[in-house]
Amino acid sequence: MDSSVALILAQDGIVNGAIYGLLGLALVLVFSVTRVIFVPQGEFVTFGALSLAVLQTGAIPGTFWLLLAGTAWVVCGGIMSIAAGKSTFGMSFTIAMLKISLPAVVAASLILAGAPRGGLAIQILTTLVIVVPLGSLLYRIVYAPLASSSILVLLIVSVAVHLAFESAGLLFFGAEGFRTPAIVDLSLKLGPLFLSGAAASVIVVAAVLMLLLVVGLGMTVFGKALRATASNATGARIVGIRPDRAGSLAFSIAAFIGVLSGLLIGPMTTIYYDGGFLIALKGFVAAIIGGLHSYPLAVFGALFVGLSESVASFYASAFKDAIVFALILPVLLWRSIRAPHREEE
Amino acid sequence: MKSMKMLQGIAICAATSMVAVVASHADIKIGATVSATGPAASLGIPYRNTLGLLPKEVAGQKIEWVILDDGSDPTNAVKNARKLTSEDSVDIILGANTSPIALALVDVASETKTPFIAMASSIRIVSPMDDKRYWVFKASQADALMVGAIADHMKTSNVKRAAFIGANDAFGESFWAEFEPAAKKAGIEIVASERFNRTDTSVTGQILKIVGAKPDAVFIAAVGTPAALPAIALKERGYNGLQYQSHAVLNADFLRVGGKALEGTFFPTGAMLIPEQLPDSNPIKKVALDYVTQYEKQFGAGTRATFGGHAYDSFLTFANAVPAALKVGKPGTPEFRKALRDEIEKSKDVVGSHGIFNITPMDHIGLDNRARMIVTVKDGTWKLVPQLP
Numbered sequence: 153m154d155s156s157v158a159l160i161l162a163q164d165g166i167v168n169g170a171i172y173g174l175l176g177l178a179l180v181l182v183f184s185v186t187r188v189i190f191v192p193q194g195e196f197v198t199f200g201a202l203s204l205a206v207l208q209t210g211a212i213p214g215t216f217w218l219l220l221a222g223t224a225w226v227v228c229g230g231i232m233s234i235a236a237g238k239s240t241f242g243m244s245f246t247i248a249m250l251k252i253s254l255p256a257v258v259a260a261s262l263i264l265a266g267a268p269r270g271g272l273a274i275q276i277l278t279t280l281v282i283v284v285p286l287g288s289l290l291y292r293i294v295y296a297p298l299a300s301s302s303i304l305v306l307l308i309v310s311v312a313v314h315l316a317f318e319s320a321g322l323l324f325f326g327a328e329g330f331r332t333p334a335i336v337d338l339s340l341k342l343g344p345l346f347l348s349g350a351a352a353s354v355i356v357v358a359a360v361l362m363l364l365l366v367v368g369l370g371m372t373v374f375g376k377a378l379r380a381t382a383s384n385a386t387g388a389r390i391v392g393i394r395p396d397r398a399g400s401l402a403f404s405i406a407a408f409i410g411v412l413s414g415l416l417i418g419p420m421t422t423i424y425y426d427g428g429f430l431i432a433l434k435g436f437v438a439a440i441i442g443g444l445h446s447y448p449l450a451v452f453g454a455l456f457v458g459l460s461e462s463v464a465s466f467y468a469s470a471f472k473d474a475i476v477f478a479l480i481l482p483v484l485l486w487r488s489i490r491a492p493h494r495e496e497e
Numbered sequence: 498m499k500s501m502k503m504l505q506g507i508a509i510c511a512a513t514s515m516v517a518v519v520a521s522h523a524d525i526k527i528g529a530t531v532s533a534t535g536p537a538a539s540l541g542i543p544y545r546n547t548l549g550l551l552p553k554e555v556a557g558q559k560i561e562w563v564i565l566d567d568g569s570d571p572t573n574a575v576k577n578a579r580k581l582t583s584e585d586s587v588d589i590i591l592g593a594n595t596s597p598i599a600l601a602l603v604d605v606a607s608e609t610k611t612p613f614i615a616m617a618s619s620i621r622i623v624s625p626m627d628d629k630r631y632w633v634f635k636a637s638q639a640d641a642l643m644v645g646a647i648a649d650h651m652k653t654s655n656v657k658r659a660a661f662i663g664a665n666d667a668f669g670e671s672f673w674a675e676f677e678p679a680a681k682k683a684g685i686e687i688v689a690s691e692r693f694n695r696t697d698t699s700v701t702g703q704i705l706k707i708v709g710a711k712p713d714a715v716f717i718a719a720v721g722t723p724a725a726l727p728a729i730a731l732k733e734r735g736y737n738g739l740q741y742q743s744h745a746v747l748n749a750d751f752l753r754v755g756g757k758a759l760e761g762t763f764f765p766t767g768a769m770l771i772p773e774q775l776p777d778s779n780p781i782k783k784v785a786l787d788y789v790t791q792y793e794k795q796f797g798a799g800t801r802a803t804f805g806g807h808a809y810d811s812f813l814t815f816a817n818a819v820p821a822a823l824k825v826g827k828p829g830t831p832e833f834r835k836a837l838r839d840e841i842e843k844s845k846d847v848v849g850s851h852g853i854f855n856i857t858p859m860d861h862i863g864l865d866n867r868a869r870m871i872v873t874v875k876d877g878t879w880k881l882v883p884q885l886p
Contacts, residue, residue: 160701161701161702161705164702168698319534322534322538326538326542327538327539327542328539328754329722329723331754346733348733420699422722422725422754424695424722426536427695427696429696430694430696431698462701462702464702465697465700465701465702465703466702467702469662469692469703469706470691472694472697472702473665473694
């Protein structure tokens, strides 16, 4: 391996590592706020990339109907709770229902306004409007009613959601893969390195997003509420933070990160309806390296996973994934020796 | 839209199984297990679509179809085959569009003494011939035949150094096992052998290694659209040599995903992909055109996929064997199944959409060099390359 090969491999590893890092951060965030191991994170990657691809063919992606169905479910649930006498019809109820329906309405009007035939920017916007709200809808419909269940129950539910989303993906997008156009069309030559617009945008967007997360979590009221819920849910509740709001926000952020990751890697590789899972699984390895609670360690873990993956693909391509996933073993061992075992409260 | 087509296919399936319920017992029953969902769905869907187009009557006998989905999972496929043979007592099993599935079904077919025509690629499905494989046939070209076509074409193109990158699964391994000796025989040195996964986000490492080995030609062996990833990465790295792909990628989706990077790449194929470009003297032309016209009428222009042709061919060999088998026994009896097997084994000059079948007790595929051609991509469409040596 000479220096130019090493440089190219490092670049490749950092680009992939940045994606794993983003997904790892989302997993840490969701887990610390809601104790949910968010297995369907990968499906947001595929839904994002493939919805954009379908919009580009001039059709309406199936995820739009999923958004409508989810919205209708929540709204019907609200109306039924009035019928059962659990809540009352009034101003606050109407506002809540309008808030929930808003993304569906915006998405519908964007599609009616001709987004499938519009430019790339409008299509990306439409994709975000369609897929990101699925995160908070998912939380409201599936996880919020189970909020006090054990981690194991939440994990099993996550696996179920993952399988349901993956099958929905096959129905929406078919078995074949898609590639989406690069957001930035550019190709730079730096010595032996060849930097494409897609790769550059991954690094830039990942860095900006990570910075936003740091600032958002550290300085805004919402971020502080999330952190409070993460460190002590009961305490946060006592001081007036609603855990379901925090959960909903965490899921929205995770969905946003997932969709964005999908849009970022769409131009670099072919995305399949079931491709997101493996990508998110590598993000999960990164999150595990961060102990599912440390953001900086998760990012470090992600770069480590990305770099070892690209080196492994050069030296022993047949064993690449085995090598990457075997890396998690020593980390788990170290963690179990270092951290005393605690019963789940 | 893809999903609409899928719904259409499901509707056809539902309709055929409805017919199955109504029909009486003396009809011939065909059981099929296809991967309409799961990772192999891009192969399974054209198979299933084709089964829906096939005639409902052969030699005056009504045909009942029982088509099941195995979700690309061998365990499910075995379950399906058990159901087909025990509950539905079918006379023949068609299907199994991946090699692991077809290999798993060999046992079921031989145990229940039911003839079975597989559509998957591995030669292990019908070779070495033994008591179990006695009941098994294969409608698709042997990997060796197709890899041989590639090696021959490399040789005539003066390739001295070749590199291989295959899918990290049974398919890739099987092609590697065929390509290594074929290249050696053609006097070609293999300078790199790499693997990649269908869902990989990048193949940079593998491609760097291949480009570094300075090959004259690269052979990419993977099923369906995933095979486009290395092709695109090679072009991005500035590789300008020849590229070859296997016959498991020949559909419109592959051209869509691969785009410009596929221009000039060579592919082995049966006649079904490009019947319009064959000379009228070729007997395969008419059969292949018939099939392609029917298929594209139903599913849209440009939707032809060579995988569907195998389903068509398996039905043709079956239909060819039916009249003689009917003389021996009634459908639904072990005698009829045995006779069907014996007659399929005697298939002589049965013209299919991919090639011409001459099945013998030792060769349960029966395809020869007439079932291999080389095509290339020119301006986004398949183009027949003149005569192989």
